[in-house]
Amino acid sequence: MLEDAVPGFAATVRYGDVLVAGHNFGCGSAMEVAVTVVLGAGIRAVVAKSFSRTYLRNAMNNGLCAVTADTSGIAEGAALRLRLDEAGALLLDVAEDTTLPCDPIAPFMLEMLNAGGLVPYLRARGDFSP
Numbered sequence: 001m002l003e004d005a006v007p008g009f010a011a012t013v014r015y016g017d018v019l020v021a022g023h024n025f026g027c028g029s030a031m032e033v034a035v036t037v038v039l040g041a042g043i044r045a046v047v048a049k050s051f052s053r054t055y056l057r058n059a060m061n062n063g064l065c066a067v068t069a070d071t072s073g074i075a076e077g078a079a080l081r082l083r084l085d086e087a088g089a090l091l092l093d094v095a096e097d098t099t100l101p102c103d104p105i106a107p108f109m110l111e112m113l114n115a116g117g118l119v120p121y122l123r124a125r126g127d128f129s130p
Contacts, residue, residue, distance in 0.1 A: 010041065013041045013042060013043065014042065015042035016042060016043075016044060017041075017042065017043050017044075018043070018044075018045045018046070018047060018080045018082070019038065019043050019045070019046040019047070020046075020047050020048070020071050020074050020076075020078075020080070021046060021047070021048035021049070021071065022048065022049050022071065023048070023049045023050050024050050024051070024052055025046060025048035025049075025050070025051050025052070025055065026051055026052045026054070026055020026056070026058075026059075027052040027055070028052070029052070029054070029055050029058075030054045030055075030058075031058075032058050032061075032062060034055060034058065035055065035058045035059050035062045035064050036062060038064060039062060039063065039064050043064070044064065044065060045064070045065040045066075045067060045082055046059065046064065046065070046066050046067070047067045047068075047069050047071055047074075047080070047082075047092060047102070048066070048067075048068060048069075048071060049068070049069075049070060049071055049072070050068060051066055051068065060109055060112060060113065060117075060118075061112075061117055061118040062117045062118075063112075063113060063115075063116040063117035063120070065082070065105075065113050067082060067090065067092070067102045067103070067105070068102060068103040069092050069100050069101065069102040069103065070100060073094070073098070073100075074094055078094050078095050079094075079095050079096075080092060080093065080094060081093040082102070089101065089102075089104070090102040090103070090104060090105060
C-alpha cells in the first residue's frame with residue numbers, strides 16, 4: 001500500500017519513525033496485519049487528520065499510537081515528537097519551531113498503549129475490570 005504511493009518507502013523507514021498521513025488513514029484495512037506491518041517496520045506512532053474506525057481500534061489494540069491532528073503543514077522528513085504537556089494535553093512538536101495540538105486520547109487508552117496493546121494490558125491487570 002505505502003510502496004504504491006511512495007516507491008522506496010520501506011528503505012527510508014527507521015525504527016521509531018512517526019508516520020504522517022491525511023484523511024481516513026487505514027480505510028480498507030480491516031485486518032490487523034495493516035497495523036502489524038507498520039509496527040514491524042519500527043513505526044510506533046501514526047499522526048493523521050483522521051482514521052478509519054477499524055484501523056484506529058486495531059492500532060490501539062496492537063500498541064500502535066494513532067493520533068489525530070492537522071497534518072497539512074508537516075513537511076516530509078520533519079523531526080517530530082509527541083508529548084503530553086503539564087496539563088496532560090497531547091502535543092506534536094514539529095521540528096523546533098511549531099507545536100500542534102492533537103485530539104486527546106482517553107487515559108485508559110494511554111495505559112493500554114504504554115502496556116504494548118490490549119493483550120499485554122489485560123495480562124498486567126489480570127482481568128477486564130477498569
